[in-house]
Amino acid sequence: MSIKPEINQIVVTQDIETDLLLEAVYHRFGYDFRDYNKAHIKRRILHRMQTTGARSISEMQHKVLHEEGFIEVILRDLSINVTEMYRDPSFYLSIRNEVFPILKTYPFIKIWHAGCATGEEVYSFAIMLKEEGLLNRAQIYATDFNPLVLETARKGIYPISRIKEYTQNYQSAGGNQSFSDYYIAKYDSVILDQSLRKNIVFAEHNLVTDSVFAEVHLVVCRNVLIYFNKDLQNRVVKLFNESLVKGGFLGLGSKENLMFTDVYEKFYVVDAKEKIYKKKVQGVI
Amino acid sequence: MEESTYKVIVIGASAGGLKALKKIISGLPKSFCMPILIVQHLSPRSDGFMAHYFNQLSHLQVKEADEKEPIRPNHIYIAPANYHMLVELNETISFTVDEKVSYARPSIDVLFESAARVYLDRLIGIILTGANEDGAAGIRTIKSFGGLTIAQSPETAEVAVMPMAAIQTECVDLILSLDEISNLLSSLCNQG
Numbered sequence: 001m002s003i004k005p006e007i008n009q010i011v012v013t014q015d016i017e018t019d020l021l022l023e024a025v026y027h028r029f030g031y032d033f034r035d036y037n038k039a040h041i042k043r044r045i046l047h048r049m050q051t052t053g054a055r056s057i058s059e060m061q062h063k064v065l066h067e068e069g070f071i072e073v074i075l076r077d078l079s080i081n082v083t084e085m086y087r088d089p090s091f092y093l094s095i096r097n098e099v100f101p102i103l104k105t106y107p108f109i110k111i112w113h114a115g116c117a118t119g120e121e122v123y124s125f126a127i128m129l130k131e132e133g134l135l136n137r138a139q140i141y142a143t144d145f146n147p148l149v150l151e152t153a154r155k156g157i158y159p160i161s162r163i164k165e166y167t168q169n170y171q172s173a174g175g176n177q178s179f180s181d182y183y184i185a186k187y188d189s190v191i192l193d194q195s196l197r198k199n200i201v202f203a204e205h206n207l208v209t210d211s212v213f214a215e216v217h218l219v220v221c222r223n224v225l226i227y228f229n230k231d232l233q234n235r236v237v238k239l240f241n242e243s244l245v246k247g248g249f250l251g252l253g254s255k256e257n258l259m260f261t262d263v264y265e266k267f268y269v270v271d272a273k274e275k276i277y278k279k280k281v282q283g284v285i
Numbered sequence: 286m287e288e289s290t291y292k293v294i295v296i297g298a299s300a301g302g303l304k305a306l307k308k309i310i311s312g313l314p315k316s317f318c319m320p321i322l323i324v325q326h327l328s329p330r331s332d333g334f335m336a337h338y339f340n341q342l343s344h345l346q347v348k349e350a351d352e353k354e355p356i357r358p359n360h361i362y363i364a365p366a367n368y369h370m371l372v373e374l375n376e377t378i379s380f381t382v383d384e385k386v387s388y389a390r391p392s393i394d395v396l397f398e399s400a401a402r403v404y405l406d407r408l409i410g411i412i413l414t415g416a417n418e419d420g421a422a423g424i425r426t427i428k429s430f431g432g433l434t435i436a437q438s439p440e441t442a443e444v445a446v447m448p449m450a451a452i453q454t455e456c457v458d459l460i461l462s463l464d465e466i467s468n469l470l471s472s473l474c475n476q477g
Contacts, residue, residue, distance in 0.1 A: 037371070038374060040379065043398065226382070255365060255380050
């Protein structure tokens with residue numbers, strides 16, 4: 001086991017270089033990944049190092065600071081762009097059954113979809129709101145820190161290859177119309193019904209560095225918190241708490257949880273499996 | 286071999302894996318101390334049935350892994366469907382929903398590579414039965430960090446493709462049947 005000290009040094013050095021790269025990205029461009037879970041960040045950075053042929057992470061830091069356009073590559077690597085329409089259909093079914101009946105009692109509803117990536121889940125919500133007669137009195141803020149994914153989200157054009165899966169998801173999520181009414185197929189793409197978009201505002205917002213921008217009735221943020229360390233998770237769920245009206249709802253990803261956060265007492269559980277929470281009205285109910 | 290230096294075990298399995306894992310997990314004694322992290326390829330729609338099932342027939346605590354969960358002795362952690370499972374430097378579990386790797390999420394490679402970076406030469410990686418090549422790159426990484434690598438002997442595997450792919454990297458230390466793997470693991474922990 002004589003190789004250990006050497007191997008150990010490589011790993012320790014790479015950890016230092018990773019931290020320095022994240023510092024450089026933050027100070028030069030304002031994107032703050034310093035409180036992300038490191039295992040994921042390192043995996044993505046090492047992968048990029050291989051494909052660019054850089055010999056070290058430090059060399060990538062040099063590229064980020066001096067090579068035009070390289071930051072976009074890094075941003076794409078570090079942002080979470082894997083999503084699908086009605087991802088986890090049972091979540092949407094629960095929102096439809098447990099949350100929408102209460103939203104219907106408001107004259108106007110605001111929804112914040114934080115970390116919306118390329119927008120598939122935002123449109124899933126819009127379709128569901130439409131079917132429940134809520135879309136015309138809803139305002140959806142769909143935000144992400146990455147302007148490139150927002151560009152895709154705004155267009156609402158997705159590969160046709162995934163439509164079969166989305167149709168199944170739609171049905172499992174309680175969809176009761178013909179899903180094909182919501183898109184037009186063209187070549188190898190589908191273009192989603194443009195009217196779905198009229199109450200959606202796509203905007204850049206960074207959960208790590210930006211603050212509350214609206215008071216909303218429902219916050220949806222799925223599979224974003226899993227990328228954050230505990231401190232950052234806490235900061236972000238506090239932000240959600242501040243953004244919600246009393247009695248407002250919060251929907252998280254299936255492996256995300258308020259349990260060990262500072263705001264746990266401020267919410268009660270609507271659906272434990274689907275990670276849907278309701279902000280207490282007076283700290284009690 | 287300095288057995289007692291090993292700290293954690295990672296196992297990857299795909300087609301035929303339930304039976305193979307059952308054999309290994311149910312054979313481990315109550316005194317078995319090393320944490321085990323498992324990626325078994327699953328349908329994205331699976332719920333936590335596998336952890337429940339294994340927990341009933343194991344002397345150890347078997348559970349579906351949770352976000353930020355500390356990796357503790359006497360525990361077996363199963364990756365949830367549709368998430369990659371990684372190990373953080375502070376020996377906790379994290380998840381991502383990144384692209385599939387080798388057509389799989391959870392991917393064996395992702396677990397093995399992240400665990401290797403944390404446990405270095407104190408990690409044991411095991412590839413069991415399966416029909417794709419996930420895990421081969423992970424085995425290579427574990428080996429390069431000085432860990433111990435094991436593949437189920439292809440002739441004893443329900444589907445030989447995955448252990449074969451691992452063996453073809455030439456980074457596998459031991460090629461063993463399920464019984465031999467079970468015995469080896471039990472003996473390691475009794476000494477530790």
